Amino acid sequence: MEEAALALLAPQFGEVVTKAAQPLFQPIFDLEVPHMAFGRIALLGDAAFVARPHCGMGVTKAASDAMALVKALNTHDSVRDALADYSRERTEAGSAIVQHARHLGAYMQAQLKNDLDREMAERYRTPEAVMRETAVPARF
Ligand SMILES: Cc1cc2nc3c(=O)[nH]c(=O)nc-3n(C[C@H](O)[C@H](O)[C@H](O)COP(=O)(O)OP(=O)(O)OC[C@H]3O[C@@H](n4cnc5c(N)ncnc54)[C@H](O)[C@@H]3O)c2cc1C
Numbered sequence: 330m331e332e333a334a335l336a337l338l339a340p341q342f343g344e345v346v347t348k349a350a351q352p353l354f355q356p357i358f359d360l361e362v363p364h365m366a367f368g369r370i371a372l373l374g375d376a377a378f379v380a381r382p383h384c385g386m387g388v389t390k391a392a393s394d395a396m397a398l399v400k401a402l403n404t405h406d407s408v409r410d411a412l413a414d415y416s417r418e419r420t421e422a423g424s425a426i427v428q429h430a431r432h433l434g435a436y437m438q439a440q441l442k443n444d445l446d447r448e449m450a451e452r453y454r455t456p457e458a459v460m461r462e463t464a465v466p467a468r469f
Contacts, residue, residue, distance in 0.1 A: 365420050366412035378423030380430035385464035
């Protein structure tokens with residue numbers, strides 16, 4: 330593993346691998362909920378949706394949830410109505426972000442099996458594609 334790290338990674342990352350006392354593997358899971366509010370209880374950020382890291386949207390998603398929650402509470406007299414409204418808006422956004430990350434994850438750092446996979450991987454490898462597809466909330 331150390332040989333591969335030195336051969337394949339940037340020198341700085343290769344050095345980190347060779348200096349680690351033991352390898353650490355972190356499994357990555359997508360998390361989705363069907364609703365973000367249950368009566369007077371609301372879920373925000375990673376408590377509701379966790380997208381794989383390729384889209385770089387975790388912080389934007391959590392902050393956007395918080396802003397939407399404040400707005401909903403300020404525009405309804407009833408907390409339950411506010412949370413129901415919040416849940417409708419942000420559950421859709423959270424699902425869209427997880428789908429987007431799944432799509433990116435299928436091509437970035439994946440085992441590429443055929444020409445289509447390779448073509449898509451090339452498409453997402455450009456700096457322009459990274460700037461366009463990651464950390465941007467435009468369509469969410
Ligand atoms: C290694 C790594 C790299 C990442 N890189 C990026 C990135 O580049 N860009 C990006 O947008 N996102 C990134 N993320 C994702 C991002 O960090 C999260 O999506 C974001 O922090 C979620 O915010 P949150 O407020 O929902 O949860 P958190 O930031 O996890 O906050 C939850 C807080 O609740 C506290 N807590 C937990 N249990 C309890 C309890 N019982 N009582 C009281 N407090 C409690 C925790 O200590 C924590 O402070 C990364 C995540 C990881 C792990």
